[in-house]
Amino acid sequence: MKAAVLESPGVLTWTDVPEPKPVGDRSVLVRVGGVGVCGSDVLRFGRGKAYHYPLVLGHEFSAVVEEVPADSRFSPGDRVAVFPLLADPADPMTQIGEYTVSSGYDYYGSRRDGAMAELLHVPEANLVPVGRQVPLVHAAMVEPAAVALHAMLKFRLPAHATALVIGAGPIGALAAQWLRILGASEVYVADVDERKLAVMAELGFPVVDASDGDTVETVRELTSGRGVDCTVEASGLPVSLLQAITAAAPLGQVMLLGDLSGDLTVPRALVSSVLRRELRLYGTWNSKITPAGRSEWDMVVRHLGRDLQVAPLISHTPTLEEAPGTFQDMLERRTWYNKVVFAVAQEARDELAWPGVVGGAR
Ligand SMILES: [Zn+2]
Missing domain, CATH: 3.40.50.720 (NAD(P)-binding Rossmann-like Domain)
Incomplete structure (x- = not known):
């Protein structure tokens, strides 16, 4: 499979990488749908702010389920948004449900390889279902929308x-x-x-x-x-x-x-x-995926496309192959950008033709 690998500060390559490995015993293999560029990603790319190099960026993403463990609540073809934080169960803050302020968590696209790749293994517990009517590039906005919600609820x-x-x-x-x-x-x-x-x-x-x-x-x-x-x-x-x-x-x-x-x-x-x-x-820091079914993430999915609009914020939807040039442009501010979401899966690219998927003052 292919991924956009950040080899060293300023050096991003679209290249072949090994297949992803399962994460824990309830791992789900997903195809990445859309993956957004966070302001922090531009700093990881251009300012040497990553935990380590090489690194595959991408913590704001949607996906299509490909393979599930036995008796999963998901089926191949389901569309999901993926919570990027992998909590450390031994951390005392995690044990009281406050994993956003725990110290030892793992994180897609920051501490471990993330979603600027074709395929990824993710724990089943990190998946939030998203309806078929929601374009995958919109579902990639669930993470930043949940981060904003987590803050506003305070x-x-x-x-x-x-x-x-x-x-x-x-x-x-x-x-x-x-x-x-x-x-x-x-x-x-x-x-x-x-x-x-x-x-x-x-x-x-x-x-x-x-x-x-x-x-x-x-x-x-x-x-x-x-x-x-x-x-x-x-x-x-x-x-x-x-x-x-x-x-x-x-x-x-x-x-x-x-x-x-x-x-x-x-x-x-x-x-x-x-x-x-x-x-x-x-x-404020991060967002919460618990209590399951009643979390900030569930609230985002419920409001997405109704009174919460993400399409007007999305200014660019390149392919992942275009990531090296896109990051360079963003770093040097050569073009006006608002939210950039890579349309990775074929479905995500096809959906760009739907009316109103990308908008804003372009
Ligand atoms: Zn972010």
Whole structure:
């Protein structure tokens, strides 16, 4: 079989690799459907941020079941989204169900070879069924949508809540949609990228052009000087975190969702105002696939294509063979990108002809 192998920083090759090996005693062989490029993948590719090289990237993926263990709840041909984290059962945090904050887990596309390959073995417990009407490239968005949901569920939304999401990339766009689904009355989205803002405006969000004036001032004006109840830092820019803290109303809540790209000095006066406003700051990491059937992942699948839209966020759907050039383009920002999802399986490529599979301001 073939895979896109990241041999060393900046060197990605589409090449023959050995067949995948079973993972545990309830291993399912799947054909990869769609696999998304995460911001972290671009850093692994171009900035030497991988755990090890060589490595096959890919932790945001859908698949078609190929071979199942005896008495499986799945059958060949079933379509699934795959939870990329392999929890360590001996970890005390795993034992209380909090595997997202455990330390010894394994992870597809980061600590072990991932889904930028034709075939993969995955534990049956990591599979979430996805309906046949859901295109495989959309099902590859279940993971980032669950990461955004995991974060937004930490907020305690007051009645008639207002929110600000800073960063209109895929994760910010998903977070904004979840806030609306979860009951926020008004969700402002800020970015400097006109095209990403256009996507969010099309989805019905009031947008703030961060390149045109002070984002915090603009949001204050929009909220009669009060600020917003919930702010989400989803851009990874240190300055955005300061803005997220500043824009919060008294008793507001601030979510640190983006992994910051650099160090940050927080002015003493701002810290003092965090005390005076009694703000709550949250960190968030990963998502949860338990309790089975009622998890964040199940919620994503239920909302996908209804009130949770992923098509407008997908800007490119190359084949996996095109991965080397695509990653280079993304690293050097030669082309405008929003979400890139490789269409790996033949079905995934065929489905691209369905109406409305890929969208956004292209
Ligand atoms: Zn990711």
